[in-house]
Amino acid sequence: MIDSFFSSWELFHNVYLAGWLIGLVLSLLGVLVVAKDQIFIGAAVSQASGLGVALAMWVGASVGASHHDWVQSEWFLSAMAVTFSIAAAVITSQTGRGRESQEAITGWVFLTASSFSILIVSKTPHGLDEIQRLVSSSIIGATATDVWTFAALAATTVVALVFANRRLLLLTVDQAMAAATGMRTGLWSAAYACWLGLTIGLAIPVSGMLYAFGFLVLPALIAKHWCREVRPMFVISPLIALVSGLFAFVFANHYDFPPGQMAVALLVSLLAATWLSRLVRR
Numbered sequence: 001m002i003d004s005f006f007s008s009w010e011l012f013h014n015v016y017l018a019g020w021l022i023g024l025v026l027s028l029l030g031v032l033v034v035a036k037d038q039i040f041i042g043a044a045v046s047q048a049s050g051l052g053v054a055l056a057m058w059v060g061a062s063v064g065a066s067h068h069d070w071v072q073s074e075w076f077l078s079a080m081a082v083t084f085s086i087a088a089a090v091i092t093s094q095t096g097r098g099r100e101s102q103e104a105i106t107g108w109v110f111l112t113a114s115s116f117s118i119l120i121v122s123k124t125p126h127g128l129d130e131i132q133r134l135v136s137s138s139i140i141g142a143t144a145t146d147v148w149t150f151a152a153l154a155a156t157t158v159v160a161l162v163f164a165n166r167r168l169l170l171l172t173v174d175q176a177m178a179a180a181t182g183m184r185t186g187l188w189s190a191a192y193a194c195w196l197g198l199t200i201g202l203a204i205p206v207s208g209m210l211y212a213f214g215f216l217v218l219p220a221l222i223a224k225h226w227c228r229e230v231r232p233m234f235v236i237s238p239l240i241a242l243v244s245g246l247f248a249f250v251f252a253n254h255y256d257f258p259p260g261q262m263a264v265a266l267l268v269s270l271l272a273a274t275w276l277s278r279l280v281r282r
Helices: 002-007 009-035 039-063 074-093 102-121 127-135 144-163 165-173 175-180 185-207 209-226 233-255 259-281
Strands: none
Touching: 002 009, 002 233, 009 039, 009 144, 009 165, 009 185, 009 209, 009 233, 009 259, 039 074, 039 102, 039 185, 039 209, 074 102, 074 185, 144 165, 144 185, 165 175, 165 185, 175 185, 185 209, 209 233, 209 259, 233 259
C-alpha cells in the first residue's frame, strides 16, 4: 500500500500537497468557526462560492470567447468564487439586524446560493456537470500553482494566529468583553470573515465544496471533544487534518477511490467514533 502511494507521487504529488495544505489552513480557521458555534456559516460560504463559479460560467457562455478570453479563464472563475465567498462570509458573520437572527441570514444565503447556482447554469453547456463536480470534489486537478497558493495562505494564517492569538480567542469567546477592552470588534470580525471567505473561495475550485466544508468543520469538531479549551485546538485540529489527509490519500490510491470523498469519509468516521466513545464513558 505504501509502495503504491510512493509510486504515484510523481504523477499526483500536486494533488496530495494541495489537499494537505487546504486541510491545514481550513482546519485552523475552522477552530474559530466551531468555537463560535457557527458551523452552518461554512456551508453558506461554500455555496456562495459555488454561486460565483456558476455566474462566471454563465458570463463566459454569454459573452463568448471572441476578444473576451479572460471571462473563460480559470483566473476569472477563481476571482468570482472568492468575491462571492467573501461577501457571504461578511454578511453571515454579522449579528442579526432587526428581527432577523444570524441563523436566519445564514440560511437565506445558503438557500439563495444553492438555488440560483443551479438556475444560472442550467442552460449553459456542461454547467450542471461543473456544479456537480464542485459539490463533490475536484482535487484531482490540483496544480503546482495551487500548492504554492495554499502554502502561502497556510503560512500567513499560522503567523496571524501566533501574533493575534489572544485577541482572536477573546473575540471568539466573549465579544462583549473584547469590545470593553478596546478592541475594534467590528473590524476584527470583518477581517476574519474576509480571510475565511478568501480561503474558501480559493479552495472550492481546487478541492470542491465537500472537501472544503469537511476540512473546515470536522477536524475542529473532533478536536473540540479532545480539548477542554480553545487554545490547544489550534494544534490538535490541524494535526487531525494532516494525519487524516495522509491516510485518506494512501487508502484512496490503493483502493482506487476518489481522494476527496475518502478524506471526508475518514473524518466523519473519526467524529462518530469520538461521539461513541464519549457515550460509552458516561
